[in-house]
Amino acid sequence: MTAPLRVGLIGAGWMGHVHAQSWAANAPRGEITAVFDTSDDRARALVDARTNGRARVYKDLGGLLADAEIDAVDICLPHHLHADAIVRAASAGKHALCEKPICLTFEELRAIRRAVDDAGITFMTAHNNLFALPLIEARRMLGDGTLGRVMHIRSNEVGRNSGMRQRRSPVAHLPAAEATYAWRLDPVRMGGAELLDTGYHGAYRLLGLAASASGDFEDRPIEVVAMLGNYYMEELRPGEDTASVLVRFASGVQGVLVTSWAFGDVAPAWQFEVAGHLGSLAGNVTRLVHAAHGWSSPAERVWQTAHSETYTREVTHFLDVLREDAAPLASWQHAARTLQLIRAAYRSAEERRIIPIPEDPATL
Numbered sequence: 001m002t003a004p005l006r007v008g009l010i011g012a013g014w015m016g017h018v019h020a021q022s023w024a025a026n027a028p029r030g031e032i033t034a035v036f037d038t039s040d041d042r043a044r045a046l047v048d049a050r051t052n053g054r055a056r057v058y059k060d061l062g063g064l065l066a067d068a069e070i071d072a073v074d075i076c077l078p079h080h081l082h083a084d085a086i087v088r089a090a091s092a093g094k095h096a097l098c099e100k101p102i103c104l105t106f107e108e109l110r111a112i113r114r115a116v117d118d119a120g121i122t123f124m125t126a127h128n129n130l131f132a133l134p135l136i137e138a139r140r141m142l143g144d145g146t147l148g149r150v151m152h153i154r155s156n157e158v159g160r161n162s163g164m165r166q167r168r169s170p171v172a173h174l175p176a177a178e179a180t181y182a183w184r185l186d187p188v189r190m191g192g193a194e195l196l197d198t199g200y201h202g203a204y205r206l207l208g209l210a211a212s213a214s215g216d217f218e219d220r221p222i223e224v225v226a227m228l229g230n231y232y233m234e235e236l237r238p239g240e241d242t243a244s245v246l247v248r249f250a251s252g253v254q255g256v257l258v259t260s261w262a263f264g265d266v267a268p269a270w271q272f273e274v275a276g277h278l279g280s281l282a283g284n285v286t287r288l289v290h291a292a293h294g295w296s297s298p299a300e301r302v303w304q305t306a307h308s309e310t311y312t313r314e315v316t317h318f319l320d321v322l323r324e325d326a327a328p329l330a331s332w333q334h335a336a337r338t339l340q341l342i343r344a345a346y347r348s349a350e351e352r353r354i355i356p357i358p359e360d361p362a363t364l
């Protein structure tokens, strides 16, 4: 049997805990053997809670990256720190999984690409919603041509962020350090607002569906127009809490992304809807509905699964990519296109016009 992948976890906040649970669920294929957080208390608390006290705690990133007994890092840091951590990890020869968004600027995107290529390491971004079972099945059906030629894809990532409004910690008993929401209110460290943070999930889901619908043709967004607004999260102003984004793909497919922290607490019926010449699909975390034109009633599949399992399957996929040469679903290319789409949407809202999107994903 192959030895477990030894993982250094960087960032012991909310997502640090979620990822640590996901690594534990993937044992014995991988395990967290080291942790670094600028809050030593948080690093130690995570080690105790999630690794039975076994993982080593480092006091700086350089120390963790110099550890020869670490094969890969898992980066769960605030947004403005992603690029530097990925580049340093690659330069130290560590494979890297990094939370979304991959980084904040096109310059950072290019630096990550260079560092990953030069080091020959495996890099993946944490696009956990790609691992929702109904979405995986929908993408398989689109690839098989079930809907015929696809015309329209809609991706919804909406909810009400009352937790952030009330400054509630999403992790129980997290030792005191900067609150999970504090850096999100700083546009420099956040790099945007709701569209860049939660809207990022809806954006990569839209791109993933379009890629599956286009078969061998490498589809990509070619035009974007967006409207932003702030309806609930006053503390984010002038940043948005809601965005509506229209996307035209090279294939002719129209895409719509709706994302919000201001909508109701009740989850929307669908996270995605796809319309094609032969019928339509709609899905969420547990359900997928397919209706071909002419059917008297739709076919429905239901999975016994939960959103939390998307993080577990994301780690499983990272291990499959590393250990079994699986093609990474959340590659640099996929992440770069996602950031490009979001930056184009911000520019569209600012300049109040349609923004053309260049072929090179690290430019706009």
Ligand SMILES: NC(=O)c1ccc[n+]([C@@H]2O[C@H](COP(=O)([O-])OP(=O)(O)OC[C@H]3O[C@@H](n4cnc5c(N)ncnc54)[C@H](O)[C@@H]3O)[C@@H](O)[C@H]2O)c1
Residues within 6 Å of the ligand: 010, 011, 012, 013, 014, 015, 016, 036, 037, 038, 039, 042, 076, 077, 078, 079, 081, 099, 100, 101, 126, 128, 177, 178, 179, 180, 181, 197
């Ligand atoms: N996929 C998802 O569903 C999802 C959900 C929430 C957050 N995220 C992403 O996870 C990442 C982390 O977000 P979070 O909510 O866990 O934030 P958080 O604030 O809860 O955790 C960040 C941790 O990083 C530590 N930290 C800050 N600066 C550091 C530094 N220079 N070096 C080392 N540690 C440092 C903090 O002490 C904190 O413990 C973000 O990219 C965010 O977008 C993803």
